[in-house]
């Protein structure tokens with residue numbers, strides 16, 4: 001691995017290389033961009049470059065970690081004592097401090113050590129000149145964790161580099177955002193993502209060979225849609241392909257031009273059914289905590305899919321030559337109908353649907369919250 005392996009992010013890579021080459025490391029970085037576009041890889045390469053015993057190249061265009069020295073290898077294995085990597089646990093919507101990170105024990109074997117983000121950023125480096133603390137999904141830090149983090153940012157240790165990885169900067173307090181140097185990661189090109197997704201799916205089909213239920217093979221149109229919906233994230237698109245989201249969103253979006261209370265009810269039912277189908281496929285009991293979590297996730301995705309149609313409408317309304325890249329390009333006729341709704345209706349619809357997702361995240365009854373969000377959107381529909 002080297003920085004060159006991080007594709008389609010030339011400005012982010014150049015910025016990081018330049019900071020190391022000119023020894024101008026900020027105390028804190030914010031890597032902003034969709035999931036799965038290389039933020040984590042870039043954070044790891046940055047740590048390697050800072051720790052590496054004999055980096056290659058010296059200038060901002062070529063400097064790279066050697067990838068061979070003991071320090072580089074330990075970063076790759078996630079056991080370098082000066083690299084702290086924090087992420088949320090599976091199936092949690094937020095995370096709090098303290099967290100656990102993996103460290104190498106004195107005899108070289110991996111050991112578990114509990115350390116908080118705050119503590120890690122205050123610790124003296126053990127081997128390198130600096131410590132690197134990476135917080136993945138930083139926007140999911142809960143409020144008290146974010147406040148604690150702010151204190152660290154206000155009084156940074158000269159030995160620490162903090163790297164926050166984040167897909168949605170609007171969910172972090174402005175006081176944190178303003179204290180970080182921003183590095184923007186762009187969505188990956190559509191065709192590149194689609195090709196990668198096809199490869200991941202092919203591997204999945206190969207792995208499932210011989211099982212009773214073969215993995216569904218999504219159509220090209222479905223793959224194109226999930227790539228756009230996932231904002232260019234390969235990982236997310238591959239998860240959504242073949243999940244049934246495609247069929248569901250086609251049905252939901254098709255109903256939007258005639259959205260009324262009755263439609264909202266039936267749409268919420270369809271969303272609920274999809275959540276149950278996902279639960280069956282994941283082998284969880286429907287009335288268990290896991291089953292509930294799957295249905296909540298499904299409902300949030302479904303509301304996001306509906307919201308994307310209104311986002312498209314806003315784009316289509318100003319798109320004179322029809323060249324805008326719509327998420328719901330496969331349902332352009334519906335999008336164009338929505339584009340004829342009053343301009344403030346699109347933004348309000350998106351806000352209501354985002355609010356619905358928040359309600360579901362806060363454990364409001366999933367089906368009711370889904371129906372209610374759609375019902376409120378139906379009131380924005382102009383009377384004919």
Ligand SMILES: [Zn+2]
Pocket residue numbers: 051052053054055065066067068069070071072073
């Ligand atoms: Zn090295």
